[in-house]
Amino acid sequence: MTEISAGTLFFAAIFTNNILLTNFLGLCPYLSISRDYKAALGLGGAVVFVMTFTAGINHLVYHQVLAPMNLEHFRYIVFIIVIAAFVQLVEMAVERYLPALYFVLGIFLPLITVNCAILGASLFMVIRAYTFTQAVVYGAGSGIGWMLAIGIVGAIREKIQKTSQLPPGLEGPGITLIITGVLSLAFMVFSGMIQIQ
Amino acid sequence: MLGVLAVSGLGAFLALLLEIADTYIADYGEQHIFVNGERDLVVQGGKPLLFALGEHGIYLPSACGGKGTCAYCKARVLEGGGPVLPTETPYLSSQDLENHIRITCQVKVKETVRVEVPDELLNVRQYHVRVLALENLTPHIRLVRLQMPAASEGFRFKPGQYVQLEVPKYKSTSGPEFRAYSIASASHEPEVLDLVIGRVEGGAVSTYVHDYLKTGDVVNIRGPFGDFWLRDSERPVLLIATGTGLAPLRSMLFQIERDRIARSVTLFFGARTRDDLFFFEELREVEKRLPNFHFVPTLSRPAQGDAWEGEVGRVTRLIDEQIPEGAQMDVYICGAPEMVQSCMELLEKKGVPSDRILFDMFA
Ligand SMILES: Cc1cc2nc3c(=O)[nH]c(=O)nc-3n(C[C@H](O)[C@H](O)[C@H](O)COP(=O)(O)OP(=O)(O)OC[C@H]3O[C@@H](n4cnc5c(N)ncnc54)[C@H](O)[C@@H]3O)c2cc1C
């Protein structure tokens, strides 16, 4: 399916095929950093940024370097190195030139190297044979979708913390998983609206 | 074969890119730090302020070794600290923020920095000292005796204060590491310093002390630091410790004995088994010499062979049973944070005003 328009794909990546709530990728930082809304958005912002760029770069590397040499079987290791190097570079550059942004994203960037949603986006774009534009749009959409999900949960958790008393066994990850389940059901209502693969 | 080459090539390319970025982007050049508006220090930019100051012999307090978890390294940064980081906000009150107080191990020196350092900290120095003796007080607690320079060279401390002990890089660390340890010896004999160091499973510094440190080794210490010392008053004194928390209280006891302080002094000392009760005989001896001193050890889990006839339970039980409501006393508590917390709550419930309770938390 390559004839899907960029706009539709973008919408689909955010809502109907949300990478977190329908594919359950990137759960570990999602569980640990969603305690407060602001931090959740900070991490979300970093994911959007890194996912958009790495989807694009990995698309180029895959189709311009690996595929012509018949080296597709190296894609996992290559994608991972590219993502790690990109994150490292961005961290250095942001710390140096955009201290205000570093302040928001700084401590979250390293976490992203191991965010499986990022690798997931790169792998999906290969499996689904996206064009370069589609890959970038899909990366951006998925990132925003991920940010949306963690933002919603962050806000709900913060509200719960302030207003209600949870049974001790449900605190932290327990309640987060329950909220995620309910949210995920809500998002699944959209599934099938748009086919992106 | 081609695959190996291509992937290696790609790896090399990315590594090169990072190397270039490291030399050009992450290089902050030389920067200036102005201390109290007068001293001008030149440092290599990009380092945490705490360490940059340390390189010039200005040692701020720190218990965690710059990991951003103790908040001891607070100082007023008037200029050049950049925005307050998310790693600092949990430790800064709104008053701190108003006063430009920062967590200096998190602030990196990327431009000219102006910082205020209290005068007494400017007297803190670093000493290279030899390990005179090591003794295992219990299977998990080790006494480290250090040879300090002659008293004339000026190492003086108040009983209850602590030093930073630095150990060199070894198998489990990536560089020298330092942590806070209370001085357990007498302040009137500052040429010899005793530290009492408990083993923390997987702990960087304590593991080195227990498994690698040898008599005759030379280590760095810096100090003295801290405001956990005996305040003047007429009221009786209650000392409470568990585990290595006994260290600073032992130093205070030496002071009480030497200065013939006539206040009534009680020590609650909690351990698990009889084997964990170190300095037991010594404290019993002090008790014989000092009629106004009462030593009350308590075991939380006496072992079967201990033949223990003393108190059983935690120190909180002793407070519960032996401290009357509205007691007039000054309390000094030292040990694990949870113990300190529960003792404080209990004492405050008994009506001891919080400004008469001083504590040091070991974590
Ligand atoms: C003012 C002050 C005075 C102190 N005086 C003494 C002293 O006289 N004697 C003494 O033995 N210690 C003392 N400490 C504690 C000491 O500074 C170190 O925290 C401790 O030795 C652990 O350091 P580490 O490098 O071995 O472990 P780290 O590498 O710092 O820690 C490894 C892990 O162990 C955990 N951990 C740290 N400390 C403890 C602990 N006490 N119990 C259980 N887990 C822990 C950490 O959270 C971390 O996850 C003092 C601390 C303070 C703040």
Ligand code: FES
């Ligand atoms: S040194 Fe411990 S928080 Fe800075």
